[in-house]
Every structure is written in C-alpha cells, then in structure tokens.
Amino acid sequence: MTKRVFITGASEGIGRAFSHKLAAKGYSTTLVARNESRLQELISEFAIKYPNSTHDYLVADLAREEGITNCEERLGNEHYDLLINNAGFSTFGLYEQADIRNEINILTVNCQAVMRLCHAYLQSAKAGDGIINLSSLTYYLPTPIQPTYVASKNFIASFSESLWFQQREKGIYVQALCPGVTKTEFISRSSTLDGGKKKFLDSISQSADQVVDISLNALEKRKGPIVIPGISNILLAALINLAPRKVWVYLMGKVGQFAL
Numbered sequence: 001m002t003k004r005v006f007i008t009g010a011s012e013g014i015g016r017a018f019s020h021k022l023a024a025k026g027y028s029t030t031l032v033a034r035n036e037s038r039l040q041e042l043i044s045e046f047a048i049k050y051p052n053s054t055h056d057y058l059v060a061d062l063a064r065e066e067g068i069t070n071c072e073e074r075l076g077n078e079h080y081d082l083l084i085n086n087a088g089f090s091t092f093g094l095y096e097q098a099d100i101r102n103e104i105n106i107l108t109v110n111c112q113a114v115m116r117l118c119h120a121y122l123q124s125a126k127a128g129d130g131i132i133n134l135s136s137l138t139y140y141l142p143t144p145i146q147p148t149y150v151a152s153k154n155f156i157a158s159f160s161e162s163l164w165f166q167q168r169e170k171g172i173y174v175q176a177l178c179p180g181v182t183k184t185e186f187i188s189r190s191s192t193l194d195g196g197k198k199k200f201l202d203s204i205s206q207s208a209d210q211v212v213d214i215s216l217n218a219l220e221k222r223k224g225p226i227v228i229p230g231i232s233n234i235l236l237a238a239l240i241n242l243a244p245r246k247v248w249v250y251l252m253g254k255v256g257q258f259a260l
C-alpha cells in the first residue's frame, strides 16, 4: 500500500527536499506552507513524475490559530505513515530591538504548531509510523544572536527525545533532526547579512539534500532520538563538552556580533 507523508514547510529548503525524496520513494505527499503557487508547482511536477501516487497540499499559516487547526483536523481525519514538522523561522539580532509579535510567532510556528500536530497525529498513529521534528545544531552550540529561535529548537529536541521514549514500545518512531548551517533561504529570510558573510556561510553549509538523506536513512534504521547530519556537525557537538558552556556562549556571541 502507498505510504503517506504530511510535511510542513514543504515549499522551500529542507521541507522541499523531503518532499522530493519521499515522492521519489513512492510516498503520497500532503504539502503544507503559506506559498500556494510554490506548492502547486511541486504537485504538478509530482503528478507528472510519479503518476502512481497522489499528492495534495494545504495552505496554512502555522503562526495563526486557523492554520494550526486545519492541520490538526487533517491529521485527525486521515492516517499518515509519517509526519514531518519542518516549518520554522528565526530572527537575528538584539532581543530588545526585535518585534515582539514576530518573536512570539517564532514560538507559535516552531513549538506550538509542532506540539499540536504531534498530539493530533499520535491519536491514530500505529506501529511503523514516524515523526521527524526539525530541531537544530543550536541544541548543542549556543547561538546568542538568535535568542528565541535557539530556545525554540532546544524545546523541540527535548520534546522529541521524550516522545521518542514514550512511543518506542508502541513501535512509533520519533526523530529530532539537528542540522548545522544548511544552504536554503532560511538565513536570507531572517537576516540582513551582507554578500561576503553569506558567501562564507554558504561555504560551510550542507545541502538540503544531504541533510534529508541522513534523516531518511536514520528513519529507515529507526536510529534516534537525535540525528545530527554530517561528521563535522557531529564533531562540533562533541567538542562542546570540552569547555564550560559559558565559554561557548561567549565565543559564539562574539561570532554573532561579527556576523551582524
């Protein structure tokens, strides 16, 4: 039987790469984001490339109650083999200068939506099903120029670890995916970094395809709960323990000040 996946933030970046890879593996996809034309493009492409599976989309703003409720209803009414909570965004800079409504939106999209979609999904999930939640390498590495974002991704990693433990006896798999810098629109959307600094970040970035391949491989092997894509990111996460956390907060704070 054809497997089904529900992917948030499917219009761009890592979510788009998940959508492509899973459609190629034969999954039927439900793609969620705000940008309807990007979702329609993907659906048309999949309809031609993968005529044996069905694909649809749901336009939803996960910063709004209506967007989250529509997703909960869909997950409550239909069974999916896999849920990928990928939608997320960040701001960069001094907290006191941030628009507080936007900071609250980070928590709504990155945390509240994930909590509620996991809860809705788990009501009818069964053995063999799975959840992938996007956390970040910032779970390990402090990044003081993104205070709300980093806290939201720490929440996701801890939350997913607990769900992984609670669900494993039922055979439901939960993964917290913790990518390092990944080449997507994420940084352009959230910051005003100049061309040179963006180029530097690009040079140390993984591609969205690399991140997704590692995540799907871990899903297949049921490895978890934390998945860090790439050896350099794994080493970086391990290095953190070699110095007191305060040192990393200071160092990464200075790097952030330089980047701004």
Ligand SMILES: NC(=O)c1ccc[n+]([C@@H]2O[C@H](COP(=O)([O-])OP(=O)(O)OC[C@H]3O[C@@H](n4cnc5c(N)ncnc54)[C@H](OP(=O)(O)O)[C@@H]3O)[C@@H](O)[C@H]2O)c1
Pocket (backbone or CB within 6 Å): 008, 009, 010, 011, 012, 013, 014, 015, 032, 033, 034, 035, 036, 038, 060, 061, 062, 063, 086, 087, 088, 089, 109, 134, 135, 136, 137, 178, 179, 180, 181, 182, 183, 184, 185, 186, 187, 189
């Ligand atoms: N790129 C990195 O370096 C990196 C590193 C670690 C973790 N991550 C995490 O990976 C995930 C994907 O990031 P990305 O790099 O692929 O970013 P991206 O290229 O900016 O894509 C973000 C996706 O989230 C969707 N989205 C954003 N706000 C939304 C909202 N209010 N409602 C519904 N959908 C929304 C966007 O779609 P629409 O605009 O069409 O709504 C888009 O499809 C995020 O959770 C991010 O925190 C990224």
